[in-house]
Amino acid sequence: MSTKDYLEKDYYKVLGVSKTATKDEIKQSYRKLARQYHPDANKGDSTAEEKFKEISEAYNVLSDETRRKEYDEARSLFGGAYRPGGAGGAGDFNLGDLFGQTAGGGGERLSDLFGGLFGNRGGRSTSQARRGADVETETRLSFSEAANGVTRSFKLTSEAACGTCHGTGAKAGTTPRVCPKCAGTGHENKNLGGFSLSEPCSQCKGRGLVVDDPCPVCNGSGRGTSTRTIQARIPAGVTDGQRIRIKGKGAPGERGGPAGDLYVVVHVQPHPLFGRSGDNLTVTVPVTFPEAVFGADVRVPTLNGFPVTVKIPPGTPNGRTFRVRGKGAQRRDGTTGDLLVTVEVAVPQNLNGEAREALEKFRAATSGEDPRSGLEARAKGA
Numbered sequence: 001m002s003t004k005d006y007l008e009k010d011y012y013k014v015l016g017v018s019k020t021a022t023k024d025e026i027k028q029s030y031r032k033l034a035r036q037y038h039p040d041a042n043k044g045d046s047t048a049e050e051k052f053k054e055i056s057e058a059y060n061v062l063s064d065e066t067r068r069k070e071y072d073e074a075r076s077l078f079g080g081a082y083r084p085g086g087a088g089g090a091g092d093f094n095l096g097d098l099f100g101q102t103a104g105g106g107g108e109r110l111s112d113l114f115g116g117l118f119g120n121r122g123g124r125s126t127s128q129a130r131r132g133a134d135v136e137t138e139t140r141l142s143f144s145e146a147a148n149g150v151t152r153s154f155k156l157t158s159e160a161a162c163g164t165c166h167g168t169g170a171k172a173g174t175t176p177r178v179c180p181k182c183a184g185t186g187h188e189n190k191n192l193g194g195f196s197l198s199e200p201c202s203q204c205k206g207r208g209l210v211v212d213d214p215c216p217v218c219n220g221s222g223r224g225t226s227t228r229t230i231q232a233r234i235p236a237g238v239t240d241g242q243r244i245r246i247k248g249k250g251a252p253g254e255r256g257g258p259a260g261d262l263y264v265v266v267h268v269q270p271h272p273l274f275g276r277s278g279d280n281l282t283v284t285v286p287v288t289f290p291e292a293v294f295g296a297d298v299r300v301p302t303l304n305g306f307p308v309t310v311k312i313p314p315g316t317p318n319g320r321t322f323r324v325r326g327k328g329a330q331r332r333d334g335t336t337g338d339l340l341v342t343v344e345v346a347v348p349q350n351l352n353g354e355a356r357e358a359l360e361k362f363r364a365a366t367s368g369e370d371p372r373s374g375l376e377a378r379a380k381g382a
Contacts, residue, residue, distance in 0.1 A: 037051045135260060149233065169211045295315075
């Protein structure tokens with residue numbers, strides 16, 4: 001990408017965020033726009049596809065702290081010297097303003113300073129290998145799948161080499177030729193007095209090759225849209241809203257570069273009985289009043305389907321929690337959390353005559369006990 005391209009593209013505007021937006025604000029805006037313009041949701045809509053690529057490009061820069069800083073610094077430094085729509089056509093540099101703008105007065109060439117941002121550092125060709133873009137998608141998991149881990153299939157749409165010309169950009173039966181202007185390097189240097197500025201070659205647009213008879217499918221760009229299905233493992237113990245990074249499963253790289261990464265945002269469906277507390281599972285189990293008073297051995301269900309027995313000691317109060325070791329969610333190191341069992345004393349709704357009579361006798365026998373004694377005094381702070 002040329003200096004001019006970077007200066008013309010306002011990534012903050014593309015994502016609809018301010019220049020002071022936080023990383024989370026940038027991420028939220030990207031997810032919203034990516035869902036809106038994703039090719040799978042806009043089949044056959046080339047405008048939406050281009051918008052999706054633009055959004056992804058903006059997010060790849062602004063979500064990376066280093067690249068965002070370089071982008072901001074470049075726009076700040078060149079902003080006053082660059083005027084879109086000037087005498088040069090699409091845009092023009094005011095060379096008078098640029099003279100003397102060496103980094104920190106130390107005499108460094110601006111092409112060296114910003115080479116990493118624009119694809120050329122120390123005069124290296126823009127046709128060098130390039131890492132593929134990161135791809136983000138979403139998936140829904142059941143409570144059990146999130147706790148134990150699961151393998152999922154993902155259908156991904158990303159930019160790749162054109163399937164017709166295999167990335168050459170040339171029509172079938174023809175081949176590209178080496179660019180005569182840059183001799184295949186893909187860049188040209190402009191001498192600006194005290195320094196030089198390296199930009200992609202104006203004739204081959206940085207590819208190092210010239211296509212005389214372009215491919216009718218990709219119009220000579222050599223790029224197309226690829227849809228593929230991959231298998232990816234979601235690790236055990238993920239939580240709702242967690243973002244999982246799967247290395248090397250993103251968009252393919254260019255010119256032999258490595259593939260990007262796949263980021264999967266996980267949505268976990270709630271369970272009708274179990275809950276989560278970190279790596280521990282939680283469950284509430286009803287017990288009868290006699291069981292709470294006299295104690296009991298209570299069968300408690302677990303997520304793996306094999307019940308365990310929990311010993312309830314005599315005099316157990318309502319809401320007490322017991323810990324069952326090793327029956328929680330799996331951790332990444334292979335160990336498991338615990339199952340936290342909270343007892344809830346069930347109050348009988350219907351009493352027959354014999355039960356009511358027995359309960360009346362119990363109340364009479366314990367009438368001297370007042371569980372609310374001192375409650376009002378504590379409320380007043382006494």
